[in-house]
Amino acid sequence: MSELGIGTKCVQGGYHPGNGEPRQIPIVQSTTFQYATGAEMGKLFDLESNGYFYTRLQNPTNDYIAARIAGLEGGTAAMLTSSGQAATFYAIFNIASCGDHVISSSAIYGGSYNLFAVTMKRMGIDFTFISPDCTPEELDAAFRPNTKAVFGETIANPALTVLDIEKFARAAHAHGVPLVIDNTFATPVNCRPFEWGADIVTHSTTKYMDGHGAAVGGCIVDSGKFDWTKYPDKFPGLCTPDESYHGVNYTERFGLGGAYITKATAQLMRDFGSIQSPQNAFLLGLGLESLHVRMKRHCENAQAVAEFLNQHDKISWVQYCGLKQDKYYALGQKYLPNGSCGVVSFGVKGGRDAAERFMGKLKIAAIETHVADARTCCLHPASTTHRQMNDAELAAAGVSPDLIRYSCGLEDAADLIADINQALASC
Ligand SMILES: *Cc1c(COP(=O)(O)O)cnc(C)c1O
Secondary structure (H helix, E strand, C coil), X not given: CCCCCHHHHHHHCCCCCCCXXXXXXXXXXXXXXXXXXXXXXXXXXXXXXXXXXXXXXXXXXXXXXXXXXXXXXXXXXXXXXXXXXXXXXXXXXXXXXXXXXXXXECCCCHHHHHHHHHHHHXXXXXXXXXXXXXXXXXXXHCCCCCEEEEEEECECCCCCCECCHHHHHHHHHHCCXXXXXXXXXXXXXXXXXXXXXXXXXEEEXXXXXXXXXXXXXXXXXXXXXXXXXXXXXXXXXXXXXXXXXXCECHHXXXXXXXXXXXXXXXXXXXXXXXXXXXXXXXXXXXXXXXXXXXXXXXXXXXXXXXXXXXXXXXXXXXXXXXXXXXXXXXXXXXXXCCCCCCEEEEEECCHHHHHHHHHHHCCCCEECCCCCCCCCEEECHHHCCCCCCCHHHHHHCCCCCCEEEEECCCCCHHHHHHHHHHHHHCC
């Protein structure tokens, strides 16, 4: 059979029940797995045979869902994590440690910025933040001999900049390091970063993938394409024996397709333990079954809302890459030809105060820290998710003080527009 379409992969990928087995993915609600002999279990601990022994490291429910997401992204291996934050942390920490350096787009999620600029910096990893709109020369100049990865978001939350993935991939590969892309907002339905040269993809599955605001979670997917063995000095963790696993060499034992995720599971999950619960993985699987149907509706609603805001005289600016005059329209057409996401950013005339008054008048859209689920919600990042940033950092992240992030759910576009209209009339 030829390659399956993205919709079929959303509905059926990753789990193929045999005769008489459950049609829906079973929740394996068990912390542990039993074996007849200690010797058999010992082989699992040495990574010599495949199997489950403790849910902190791996669980069948999680693996079905991870395989579904790997299929959607076109990757070779994937793992679920307890949150998007854990996915971002593992994705970088799996290949960078104390004394290393990472380049990141400055337009990223506030939580990722804080993780990099504050917490991982305390672990001795240095980050350089660079504008996603930088020239290839500026990007090139940001590399150091100890640079281990480049990071960016397909569509930045909340700035909604569209990353020129090919530009970032070219620079990363010229310097012998992988490009890690957070693909949360686009989802693999609208963009598959591996097709544009990215090497690792991360997700906050909390957003569109779950899609119902029901379960916090994350995922890391490996393309299997980055050849760590060409740079053994840069990536000793993947190319030399791991003494904590009786000398296993991940690239030798698991190949390029499996080394990165096996190492992240065997070392990082073992030691940090940010596993997604099988129950949440099941909920994520339910969400994935309709991801392709929902993304289309999210995008249609966002396009309608953006066009309405764009012609309203109380709105000072609108950012949505589906609008023809948007700075990222061309990049959107290239990387996201079928739609971008359901999130629109805009400013209300009158700045910060007007923004807060407007949000208070909305009846359908709730004020939430959340984005990207079935129910429309909105947020003022400068006073909430990004409040740890000063004005210069906010500007670099593409977040102006009056920015409202409006996440279109799956309601009727006409109702969302009427709600915005009445709130603007009374603010
Ligand atoms: C929400 C989000 C994260 C963090 O995910 P959590 O599941 O909240 O930990 C990371 N990246 C992006 C783009 C996000 O929107």
